[in-house]
Amino acid sequence: MIKLERLSKIFPEAERPAVEELSLEVDQGDICVFVGPSGCGKTTVLKMINRLIEPTAGNIFIEEENIAGTDPVLLRRKIGYVIQQIGLFPHRTVFENIALVPRLLHWSHQAIEERVQVLLNLIGLDPQEVYYKYPGQLSGGEMQRIGVARALAADPPIMLMDEPFGAVDPIIRHHLQEEFLRIQQEMKKTIIFVTHDINEAVKMGDRIAIMNQGRLVQYGEPADILARPGSRFVAEILGDDRTMKLLELVRVETLMTPLDKCSEKQSGGFQDAELQAGRESVQNGYSWLETQKPLKAALEIMMRNNLDQVAVCREDNVVGILGWKDITSYISNLERGGRL
Amino acid sequence: MSLERLLEALLVRSGPHALEHLRLVSLALGCALAIAFPLGVLFTRERFRSLGLKAMALLNTGQAIPPLAVIAIFLPFWGLGFRPAVTALVLYSLLPIARNTMAGLGGVPSEVKEAARGMGLNGWDVFWQVELPLSVPVIMSGVKTSAVLTVGTATLAALVGGGGMGRVIFAGIDMFWPEFIIAGTMVIGVIAIVFDRLLSLLEIFLVPSHLR
Amino acid sequence: MLNNSHRIVEYSLNHLTLVLTVTGIALALWIPTGLLISRYERFSGLTMALGNLLFCIPSLSLFGIFMTVPHLGLGRRSAVLALVLYAMMPLVRNVYRGIKSVDRHVVEAGRGMGMSNLEILWQIQLPLAWPIIFAGIRVTVVLVTGIATIATYIGERNLGRLIQHGITRSNAEMIIAGAILVSILALLLDYLLGRVERRLISPGTTQVGVRKGQEESF
Numbered sequence: 010m011i012k013l014e015r016l017s018k019i020f021p022e023a024e025r026p027a028v029e030e031l032s033l034e035v036d037q038g039d040i041c042v043f044v045g046p047s048g049c050g051k052t053t054v055l056k057m058i059n060r061l062i063e064p065t066a067g068n069i070f071i072e073e074e075n076i077a078g079t080d081p082v083l084l085r086r087k088i089g090y091v092i093q094q095i096g097l098f099p100h101r102t103v104f105e106n107i108a109l110v111p112r113l114l115h116w117s118h119q120a121i122e123e124r125v126q127v128l129l130n131l132i133g134l135d136p137q138e139v140y141y142k143y144p145g146q147l148s149g150g151e152m153q154r155i156g157v158a159r160a161l162a163a164d165p166p167i168m169l170m171d172e173p174f175g176a177v178d179p180i181i182r183h184h185l186q187e188e189f190l191r192i193q194q195e196m197k198k199t200i201i202f203v204t205h206d207i208n209e210a211v212k213m214g215d216r217i218a219i220m221n222q223g224r225l226v227q228y229g230e231p232a233d234i235l236a237r238p239g240s241r242f243v244a245e246i247l248g249d250d251r252t253m254k255l256l257e258l259v260r261v262e263t264l265m266t267p268l269d270k271c272s273e274k275q276s277g278g279f280q281d282a283e284l285q286a287g288r289e290s291v292q293n294g295y296s297w298l299e300t301q302k303p304l305k306a307a308l309e310i311m312m313r314n315n316l317d318q319v320a321v322c323r324e325d326n327v328v329g330i331l332g333w334k335d336i337t338s339y340i341s342n343l344e345r346g347g348r349l
Numbered sequence: 350m351s352l353e354r355l356l357e358a359l360l361v362r363s364g365p366h367a368l369e370h371l372r373l374v375s376l377a378l379g380c381a382l383a384i385a386f387p388l389g390v391l392f393t394r395e396r397f398r399s400l401g402l403k404a405m406a407l408l409n410t411g412q413a414i415p416p417l418a419v420i421a422i423f424l425p426f427w428g429l430g431f432r433p434a435v436t437a438l439v440l441y442s443l444l445p446i447a448r449n450t451m452a453g454l455g456g457v458p459s460e461v462k463e464a465a466r467g468m469g470l471n472g473w474d475v476f477w478q479v480e481l482p483l484s485v486p487v488i489m490s491g492v493k494t495s496a497v498l499t500v501g502t503a504t505l506a507a508l509v510g511g512g513g514m515g516r517v518i519f520a521g522i523d524m525f526w527p528e529f530i531i532a533g534t535m536v537i538g539v540i541a542i543v544f545d546r547l548l549s550l551l552e553i554f555l556v557p558s559h560l561r
Numbered sequence: 562m563l564n565n566s567h568r569i570v571e572y573s574l575n576h577l578t579l580v581l582t583v584t585g586i587a588l589a590l591w592i593p594t595g596l597l598i599s600r601y602e603r604f605s606g607l608t609m610a611l612g613n614l615l616f617c618i619p620s621l622s623l624f625g626i627f628m629t630v631p632h633l634g635l636g637r638r639s640a641v642l643a644l645v646l647y648a649m650m651p652l653v654r655n656v657y658r659g660i661k662s663v664d665r666h667v668v669e670a671g672r673g674m675g676m677s678n679l680e681i682l683w684q685i686q687l688p689l690a691w692p693i694i695f696a697g698i699r700v701t702v703v704l705v706t707g708i709a710t711i712a713t714y715i716g717e718r719n720l721g722r723l724i725q726h727g728i729t730r731s732n733a734e735m736i737i738a739g740a741i742l743v744s745i746l747a748l749l750l751d752y753l754l755g756r757v758e759r760r761l762i763s764p765g766t767t768q769v770g771v772r773k774g775q776e777e778s779f
Contacts, residue, residue: 019652061672061673085673085674086675090673090674092670092673094670096671098667098689100688100764100765100766101765109671110675111676113680159673314725410748413703413743413751414707415707415710415721415739417711417721417725417739418710418724418740420723420741421728421739423738424728425732426734441774508728518621518622518625522624522715525628527626527629530629531622531626534626
């Protein structure tokens with residue numbers, strides 16, 4: 010979908026290239042997160058994709074088409090763009106802000122009205138309430154949502170997001186991230202996302218590109234990178250708790266042993282009758298969790314209740330068992346290079 | 350245009366009038382500073398702030414009064430002479446100084462003042478050690494604006510018997526001699542530059558280097 | 562007295578038409594200049610320096626010099642030219658400052674969404690710079706109205722003449738009448754421009770407007 014090919018950018022009078030020989034591909038419908046310390050060139054890469062910055066060397070292809078040959082203004086209208094400072098137009102109402110690109114594209118008034126309604130509902134704002142408000146009358150979180158809605162207005166297949174949730178407080182940021190992932194499940198946009206926050210990168214990314222001093226130092230799926238950082242730099246960026254981060258990514262259902270495959274020994278801690286009776290009866294209702302929860306949550310229950318295994322439930326029924334050993338062997342297996 | 354006449358205007362006619370001009374402007378500017386600065390300080394104190402806003406509005410409306418009328422305003426009462434001219438120029442140069450004093454002092458971030466107070470400085474110390482040093486650049490730029498405007502407007506003092514370079518320029522207008530007008534303007538330009546330089550020197554003396 | 566009031570009407574009308582002519586020409590000339598130097602930054606320093614220089618020349622000299630130029634001479638043409646030059650500094654400076662004051666992230670957002678340079682100028686920069694540009698226009702009009710009085714010395718028959726005669730006759734009433742009439746004219750023009758301004762400026766860009774908008778939306 011998006012292909013960067015030996016991309017370089019050298020700003021005039023700069024000591025070293027801002028971006029150097031960077032190549033990677035992003036698949037349709039994926040979120041690719043660029044992460045790295047400030048000044049590593051991640052924002053420069055983003056801005057080269059919508060040609061706010063022209064590369065010094067190298068090529069960018071969107072769906073096999075080299076963007077160097079396109080009209081930058083028309084190109085940008087097909088790419089959603091969200092920045093940390095949001096950049097809502099203070100002199101325009103919420104409606105006019107969202108309607109901007111559709112208007113540039115000469116949509117009919119009715120189509121624009123409908124689209125704005127749909128988008129406001131999608132981002133969880135009441136159209137009745139915010140329609141005629143000016144940006145100055147909104148909270149930071151609301152402005153950030155409008156910024157996303159504005160970028161989505163003309164339904165562009167690609168979105169560029171530069172620290173889109175960086176300016177709001179942690180609680181609202183968490184909220185916006187969850188909400189955005191929910192929206193993305195339906196939209197399946199191809200998204201380039203820039204952040205300096207590794208936690209956000211791990212949470213949002215289908216793939217993560219770690220950059221340092223203009224170079225791409227590692228590119229891959231979050232779990233792979235967390236399990237096998239390719240260099241000391243990457244390990245440092247990931248932090249002391251990278252295994253814990255990894256445990257947050259994997260759902261318990263992927264590691265559990267299904268109930269029908271449990272041998273007597275494995276379900277040792279539990280009584281058969283307990284398991285058959287459903288989740289409320291397992292160890293007085295404390296030692297179970299749902300299939301969709303991350304491994305970290307399973308670990309939490311085990312540690313708190315001093316157990317070495319937990320029951321995994323779907324709705325009211327126990328469907329599997331997850332043991333401490335399952336988790337540790339999974340991790341060591343991953344670190345040796347094996348896959349799930 | 351004759352070079353001879355230009356030289357005559359510059360060398361023979363301008364000298365004494367240039368000195369008059371300097372006297373007019375420095376006296377007017379000094380008085381204006383002595384009046385406008387304390388007023389600006391007063392009007393930025395918490396107790397007088399609302400009064401300050403009203404005074405500002407009044408001064409701004411005063412801008413609509415044409416300079417020609419300001420210059421002439423004391424003439425019918427005091428007759429021709431130096432005194433009505435200087436008094437009029439004082440009125441004229443008050444506004445930029447007062448406005449910038451208020452803007453400068455008002456522009457000091459409240460958290461800086463709060464921090465100073467929090468460390469135990471009293472109101473007097475906060476003013477002398479925090480507010481004033483931080484606002485000197487803005488105040489000085491007001492004084493400079495005022496100086497340049499006053500140097501120009503003092504040309505009109507010749508109309509009310511105050512003398513100054515206006516005498517040379519009006520002579521040029523009456524005789525239709527552009528040489529006199531140009532010579533007069535050149536001398537006024539030099540006077541304006543002299544004031545600007547002197548005030549810049551004063552500013553360097555008053556403003557700590559890292560704030561410039 | 563009747564004779565006098567005739568004259569006052571004539572002077573006022575002359576004054577008004579002079580101010581309007583100057584304002585029209587100055588806007589047509591200096592607003593584009595301000596826009597150009599905000600785009601072509603390298604000319605901004607020189608242009609502003611020129612404006613400042615012209616502004617510092619005593620208006621009397623400017624009038625006087627143009628008066629002696631052939632084809633300009635005594636009267637309106639010299640007066641208009643001098644006043645238009647005088648208006649350069651406040652207008653160009655405010656247009657430039659206004660455009661530069663627009664939050665660059667807002668401009669970047671617009672560019673990133675695919676607005677052309679012209680669209681960015683018309684739809685973002687100008688509307689957001691309006692409050693500052695308009696302040697410049699209002700200051701200029703008040704300034705020009707006041708300085709136009711001095712043009713009486715090069716033969717303009719406007720309200721300045723009342724003051725001029727007041728000075729030669731040492732007549733306080735005439736001076737004050739002239740001062741008041743000119744001030745009223747200046748304040749009136751300023752008030753009218755204020756009305757226009759409120760129609761032109763988006764409520765989103767001013768604090769008052771934000772409050773007003775709130776009332777409307779509830």
